[in-house]
Amino acid sequence: MMQKCLATQIGKNVQVYIDDVVITSKKGATLIEDLKETFDNLDKFCLKLNPTKCSFGVPAGELLGFLVSARGIEANPEKIQAIVTMRKPTKLKEIQQLTGRVAALSRFIARLGEKALPFYALIKQGEKFQWNEEADRAFEDLKRKISTPPILVAPKEKEPLLLYIAATPQVVSTALVVEREEEGKLHGVQRPVYFISEVLSPSKQRLSNDEADVLANIGSQCLAIPPGVFWEEITERSTKPKKLTKKEKNEKPSGAAKEALEEEEEEQELVLMVQIPWMQAYISYILRKTIPDDPVEARRVIRRSKAFTVVKGELYKRSISGVLQRIKDKKTGVPEKNPWNVAQLRRFYA
16 A cells, blocks of 8 residues: 555655655655655545654654664664673574574674574574584674664665675675765775675575576586576686797607697697688588598597587587587677687676
């Protein structure tokens, strides 16, 4: 009901949570106008307010257990003191009480899941838990962190948001921030909007590993990119060819060293410049099992074709890490339908 009633104001000069309404006037001069607009909308829906629960013209106030002001959103000092003044838990109920109080302030603590892992481990032990040094360090560190919590800011309409993600096998944490120009600051200053941290259950940990395997298969087998997967094309080489010294250039390698050098030269040839006949031979063999007339060249193509694959008529080379190297035009840097020149890396990210 409230969402429908104040639909034209939400996000502009009003914030609503169920039946709690906050009129957020950016300037004192617009307060009366904002109040009139709100009352008019409430009147259209025949809604009434409880005068004893209304406050007007206040610079700051408590909303949903948090302090809201022009500075931003701050944690309730009472909730902070409830953690800071706690003694080391000696009972299971006290550890559960600690984790409950910490969860109430989770949006103000970056990577909370990692910091609270020792407490969750003790809870699993049940009534016979033993407080250890790891839990003690985590307890004291948590008190220091929560004693000076950050001030969260509310994002503005169409304001770009930055998302930071930190992941471990057990915990996934995110931080949503905005970057704004501030007086006296040479560069933009990043201010936090929200912190989220989730401790993964064993089933979710297994699911994360399965998803990683799926993405690895996408890159190694040239599968279609599923919805929601971001991919990036990198046109610059990540490594440079090794420069030989004058002594190395004058030396003539033999035996295994010569064969290794030939392999390295051919690998660089794949990355830097590839001739059309050479590429055609591999594409023909992979797609149609057609081999060159020259027996030596035929053996070479058959032996080394395992390192390549063809996708939509284009030849890709599989690196050891599973990254596919795609060919592009050397001059323009734009991939062609039948490209023959410099390799382009194609990487997949979740």
